[in-house]
Structures are given as structure tokens and as C-alpha cells.
Amino acid sequence: MSRNTRRITRILGMTGAVVLALGATTACSLSSGSEPASTTSSQEPSGDVLIGALFPSPAPYRGQAGSIGRASS
Amino acid sequence: MTIDFQDDANNPNEAVTLVTRFAQADAVAMFGAHSSPVALAQAEAVEAAGLPEFVFGASNAIDNPYQYQVNARDSEQIKNVLTFAEANDFHTVAFLTDTGAYGTAALEQLNTVIGESDLEIVGSETFEPTASNLTPQLVALQRQNPDFIAMFTFGTPYAAVVQGTAETGWDVPIIGNVAAGDIAVGEIAGEDADGLYYMSPFGSETDAAKELIDAWEAEYPDDELTFEGAIAYDSMSVLLRAITEGGPTREEVQAWLQDAVEVEGLASGTTAWDVASRAPIRAEDLTFRLWQAGETVEVDLG
Numbered sequence: 001m002s003r004n005t006r007r008i009t010r011i012l013g014m015t016g017a018v019v020l021a022l023g024a025t026t027a028c029s030l031s032s033g034s035e036p037a038s039t040t041s042s043q044e045p046s047g048d049v050l051i052g053a054l055f056p057s058p059a060p061y062r063g064q065a066g067s068i069g070r071a072s073s
Numbered sequence: 074m075t076i077d078f079q080d081d082a083n084n085p086n087e088a089v090t091l092v093t094r095f096a097q098a099d100a101v102a103m104f105g106a107h108s109s110p111v112a113l114a115q116a117e118a119v120e121a122a123g124l125p126e127f128v129f130g131a132s133n134a135i136d137n138p139y140q141y142q143v144n145a146r147d148s149e150q151i152k153n154v155l156t157f158a159e160a161n162d163f164h165t166v167a168f169l170t171d172t173g174a175y176g177t178a179a180l181e182q183l184n185t186v187i188g189e190s191d192l193e194i195v196g197s198e199t200f201e202p203t204a205s206n207l208t209p210q211l212v213a214l215q216r217q218n219p220d221f222i223a224m225f226t227f228g229t230p231y232a233a234v235v236q237g238t239a240e241t242g243w244d245v246p247i248i249g250n251v252a253a254g255d256i257a258v259g260e261i262a263g264e265d266a267d268g269l270y271y272m273s274p275f276g277s278e279t280d281a282a283k284e285l286i287d288a289w290e291a292e293y294p295d296d297e298l299t300f301e302g303a304i305a306y307d308s309m310s311v312l313l314r315a316i317t318e319g320g321p322t323r324e325e326v327q328a329w330l331q332d333a334v335e336v337e338g339l340a341s342g343t344t345a346w347d348v349a350s351r352a353p354i355r356a357e358d359l360t361f362r363l364w365q366a367g368e369t370v371e372v373d374l375g
Contacts, residue, residue, distance in 0.1 A: 002258075018299075018301050018305040020293060020296060020300055021301075021305035021306040022305050022306075025080075025305075025306050025309035029266070029353070033207060044201075048074070049074045049101055049103070050075050050076075050077060050079070050091075050095075050099060050100045050101065051074065051080050051100055051101060051102055051103065051312065052076075052091070052094070052095030052098075052102070052103035052124075053076050053077065053080055053104040053276065054081045054088060054091055054103070054107070054111075055078060055081070055107070056079075056081060056082060056083035056108070057080045057082055057083075061267075062086070
């Protein structure tokens, strides 16, 4: 995961879970190709395929996934 | 591939402006509309741009061919209110909803869905979306003696309602929507939240869910997985399939999404996603959870 994504997560707290999830999926799912995916929070994005992502700050709510391990809280 | 993350502050006007930004930058799709008012404000802009959008807002008022609701719609969550009542042999219910756009639309759905059932509606109170004291509403509802309360809102009012029941000593079951699992509820209300039920589209039973939980914990030991995170992960997985199998343009992505009636292998929900329906998370995909001692546990209503 890129440093930018980690930085965003620290800033946003739990809302960052959405940011991480979006970034993690692209990183994992496209890494089977010739080039690994990248994520960025730059103001001027670049890349062959661009995806827009909004997050609300502060989050209107922070839902618990719950289940096992750390995901239980 | 690049993701352009932008903060819309949950502000409808700002969110519409950002749709324009993404559209002009040739984005193939977008994630956003964390809340229903934002999604409704963006509808015209995303349709004009032909830009598919994954939205988290749950309102049934969201109905645009380019907006895919990846959270359970209110009507689906309300079906589970009926399931909750039946499992507990409850016959009467009272509503608590906020006066904002979300709560107003949810109340309409509550009256429609539950009004057509055998469950008797004995009371209904509203509150400001930022309310921190719901004792007056609880006192009014207690006079009607409902078997349980169905509450649809988001944010800190869920903490306020459990603090109110603790203060008044009224031992009444409350079931909330997915937002009642807000971590802030436990942080603010602590053990007062005990007895508050809610629904979640992310359980721990499916293999895909277990894999995501394990992978998340290994990759992000300091960041807890939320149901929103799980849904975001699944939504991006769907989009990536759309891009790789359909094509890397907005038109191709939209066409793929409109034909995707059964997407398997996702972590959220218990059934394949009917993405083409634009509301793939159904009542049967939701699990019930309960606050206990500031934490939440999955419950089987039997």
C-alpha cells in the first residue's frame, strides 16, 4: 500500500477503512497483470484508468463490521 | 490505475462539484455518496456524465440508472425489523427517526412496510439529526408501551437513545439500522448501549468474509475493518471485474454493471450480488448484531 494511502488513513481515522479498502482491492486485484496498481491522493491524478473516490470528513458514522479478531470492535 | 481520493465533507454541493471534477478528468467510475442526501444531490450530475457511481446511502429515494447502492436499502433493512419482531414474538412497535432527509425518507418506508404487516404501530417520535438528548421522545413513547422501538438515523443519536433509556430506567429493546453499529455509540454510551440491536451487511460466515478478515488483520493490524471497508472492498472488486471483463470506458463499465445479475465471491452479504438491480444487498444478506459491554456480537435470532 502506498505511503499516501497510509497517510490518508491516519488523518481520517476509521473513515480510512473505506480508503484502504478501495486501495487494497486495486493493489491486489490488478497485481496479476504486468504492472502493479498504484493509488494516489494527488490533486492532479494521472494514469490510464482513473477512478474517483469520495470520503466524508468527518464521517457521518463509522460502522462496525464485527466478526472475529480485531474486526470485532 | 489511479484512484483520486477527494473529501466531500458529506456536503451535497461539494459532492456535486467533485462529480464534475471526476467527469472532466475522464474517470471511468466513482465511489462516494456516503449519505443519502449526497447521493440524491449527485444523481443528475452522474447521469449527465454517464459516470457509474457506487453509493453508500440507503434511502429508497435513490433511483438513478448510474447509482449502485452497495448498502442495504431502507426497505430491506425494515423487512428485517419485521423478522426481529417475529423472532421475539413482538406485536407492537414505536418509531424513532430524525427530521433530516434520511430520517424522513426512512419514516415513510417504515410506515409503508410495517403498516402493511401485522405489527401494530403504537407511536412515532422524531428528533433533530444532531440530537444528544432523546429523553423527551422516550418519555412520550413509553406511554404507548411498545414491545420494541425501531430507530432509523445515523450518528450520535444512537448513543443518545441508549443513554436516555438508561436514565429513565425503561428496559425496552431497540433495533437500529446499519448505522447503529457506529463505533462512536460504544465510545459515548459504553455499557448503556447494551441491548441495542442493529443490522450489518458484513458477517463472518462466508469463506470470502473470513478471507477478508484474515487478510485485513495481517495487512492493517492498527486499522479495524468496518462494514463500510468490507463493502468498499467488494465494490472495488466488482468495478475491477467490470473494467477487465467489460472494458476501460464509462460506457463499457456501465454496460457490464447493467448485465451483472450474479456476482459471486464477495465478502459482504450471503448471496451473489445482483448488481444490475442497483441494490444488491438484500434483507437476507444482513446479520443481526447486539451491543454488549461496549462491544458488539453477532446474534442468531433463531
